[in-house]
Amino acid sequence: MGADPLADELREALGPEHVLVDRDVVAGYETDWTGRWTGTARFVVRPGSTSEVSRVMAACGERGVPVVVQGGNTGLVGGSVPRPGSSWREAAVVLSALRLSELGEVDAGAMQVTAGSGVTLAAWRGHARHADLDTPVDFASRDSATVGGAIATNAGGSRVVRFGTMRSQVAGIEAVLADGSVIGSLAGLPKETVGLHWPSVLAGSEGTLGVITAARLRLAPWFRQVATAMVATADIDAAVSLLARLRGELTCLDSIEIVLPEALELVAAHLSATPPVSGGGAYVLVECADHRDPVDELVAVLDGSDEVLDSAMSTDGPGRNRLIQFRDRITESIAASGVPLKLDVAVPPAALGELVHAARRTVDGVGGRLIAFGHLAEGNMHLNVLEPGNIGRITESVLATASRLGGTISAEHGIGLAKTPWLHLARSSAELSAAAAVRSALDPRGILNPGVLAPL
Numbered sequence: 001m002g003a004d005p006l007a008d009e010l011r012e013a014l015g016p017e018h019v020l021v022d023r024d025v026v027a028g029y030e031t032d033w034t035g036r037w038t039g040t041a042r043f044v045v046r047p048g049s050t051s052e053v054s055r056v057m058a059a060c061g062e063r064g065v066p067v068v069v070q071g072g073n074t075g076l077v078g079g080s081v082p083r084p085g086s087s088w089r090e091a092a093v094v095l096s097a098l099r100l101s102e103l104g105e106v107d108a109g110a111m112q113v114t115a116g117s118g119v120t121l122a123a124w125r126g127h128a129r130h131a132d133l134d135t136p137v138d139f140a141s142r143d144s145a146t147v148g149g150a151i152a153t154n155a156g157g158s159r160v161v162r163f164g165t166m167r168s169q170v171a172g173i174e175a176v177l178a179d180g181s182v183i184g185s186l187a188g189l190p191k192e193t194v195g196l197h198w199p200s201v202l203a204g205s206e207g208t209l210g211v212i213t214a215a216r217l218r219l220a221p222w223f224r225q226v227a228t229a230m231v232a233t234a235d236i237d238a239a240v241s242l243l244a245r246l247r248g249e250l251t252c253l254d255s256i257e258i259v260l261p262e263a264l265e266l267v268a269a270h271l272s273a274t275p276p277v278s279g280g281g282a283y284v285l286v287e288c289a290d291h292r293d294p295v296d297e298l299v300a301v302l303d304g305s306d307e308v309l310d311s312a313m314s315t316d317g318p319g320r321n322r323l324i325q326f327r328d329r330i331t332e333s334i335a336a337s338g339v340p341l342k343l344d345v346a347v348p349p350a351a352l353g354e355l356v357h358a359a360r361r362t363v364d365g366v367g368g369r370l371i372a373f374g375h376l377a378e379g380n381m382h383l384n385v386l387e388p389g390n391i392g393r394i395t396e397s398v399l400a401t402a403s404r405l406g407g408t409i410s411a412e413h414g415i416g417l418a419k420t421p422w423l424h425l426a427r428s429s430a431e432l433s434a435a436a437a438v439r440s441a442l443d444p445r446g447i448l449n450p451g452v453l454a455p456l
């Protein structure tokens with residue numbers, strides 16, 4: 001790499017140790033978690049405050065240099081790494097948010113806390129629990145995934161059935177725009193109607209509208225009494241029928257996940273562990289959490305449900321973890337088996353059976369191994385295909401089927417690079433034009449995450 005005045009300017013502003021140019025070090029930021037998406041970064045910057053982010057954006061904005069914001073780099077759609085094939089002068093600067101890791105004092109009355117966007121979900125949860133509260137969002141990549149990444153992808157996870165997605169947890173936000181200006185407020189007012197609501201604008205924006213630097217986050221009660229059950233049902237339709245019963249009758253339902261047999265078997269092989277239940281065409285992992293022991297309530301509902309073929313339950317930590325691992329460690333088990341094609345879609349729960357049936361037919365036709373699991377209450381299925389015979393055909397068919405069934409092409413991972421060509425299946429041309437107008441108003445030179453949520 002030759003002389004780079006931009007790197008020199010940012011070294012001056014941030015300190016030389018926070019502008020990474022060594023190709024071996026930069027390489028660690030250039031490939032995503034799945035290994036499927038990789039590109040070339042001009043260099044990596046690691047600002048440690050909002051004003052440093054502002055200086056980075058002003059310097060890049062002035063020169064029209066693209067910027068890819070990266071949190072924990074656990075995103076699954078290629079949006080967190082630079083684009084492939086650029087020469088270093090045209091390549092994006094990767095802005096790592098990981099040094100924005102400050103956590104404020106918990107306000108127990110407001111049930112809120114302010115977190116830097118580089119705080120991991122695990123640190124957010126640990127901090128909340130230290131104050132006898134909990135986080136309303138949780139998922140398996142918690143040790144690396146950040147608050148900023150979770151907001152930018154409007155992440156979901158297992159507790160959405162009770163608390164909603166990440167968007168619902170953001171009471172205030174601070175972000176830096178492409179020209180370096182800072183917007184938002186961290187006051188966390190539960191009620192305010194003053195025009196545009198910045199948390200809503202930025203949630204799900206995938207690093208295309210601004211760099212989220214901090215958020216005022218809602219907290220949840222910490223329900224220490226938890227019962228976890230894994231249930232075998234005959235098929236997906238029976239699981240959906242059980243879902244209706246559980247939602248209607250349980251007051252403490254905290255999560256309800258679905259695992260199809262191939263996924264259960266894959267984890268079992270990966271961990272050399274025996275599945276707790278067997279003989280099902282679909283498996284449902286249910287958690288009830290409360291201040292009082294929820295076991296009797298859960299047992300009563302499961303005992304009265306014809307859909308339950310077999311079940312295993314636990315209330316202690318190790319026992320619960322033995323059940324949960326068969327859901328939480330599926331993504332890891334898939335990654336250990338190869339580089340998968342990942343399709344995260346949602347349909348109305350009643351259409352889940354048809355969705356999976358169609359996906360299976362397509363994969364059987366072109367080759368591949370379908371591993372499916374997801375979040376049952378939201379009709380959100382993660383369709384993973386190992387050794388996919390024809391990535392284009394499978395993607396096209398699954399996304400079109402989800403759309404035809406009244407669903408969406410992305411439920412929680414975002415669009416990234418992976419699904420940008422199929423945006424028309426989820427948004428009308430009028431909606432895409434309106435979104436492009438908002439984007440170009442906030443980022444006229446189009447430097448923020450080019451290629452994500454709009455073709456290059």
Ligand SMILES: Cc1cc2nc3c(=O)[nH]c(=O)nc-3n(C[C@H](O)[C@H](O)[C@H](O)COP(=O)(O)OP(=O)(O)OC[C@H]3O[C@@H](n4cnc5c(N)ncnc54)[C@H](O)[C@@H]3O)c2cc1C
Nearest residue numbers: 071072073074075079139146148149150152155156207212
């Ligand atoms: C094992 C595993 C399990 C997972 N389970 C779930 C799940 O249950 N539910 C779910 O929703 N997701 C899940 N994911 C996907 C992923 O963890 C989430 O999308 C997560 O929110 C990404 O956070 P991150 O910090 O890693 O973001 P990154 O991967 O670094 O970035 C993701 C996107 O957000 C943008 N971004 C990141 N930080 C900022 C910021 N500060 N400002 C603006 N834009 C930013 C990036 O540019 C990129 O477009 C899982 C991933 C793995 C590997």
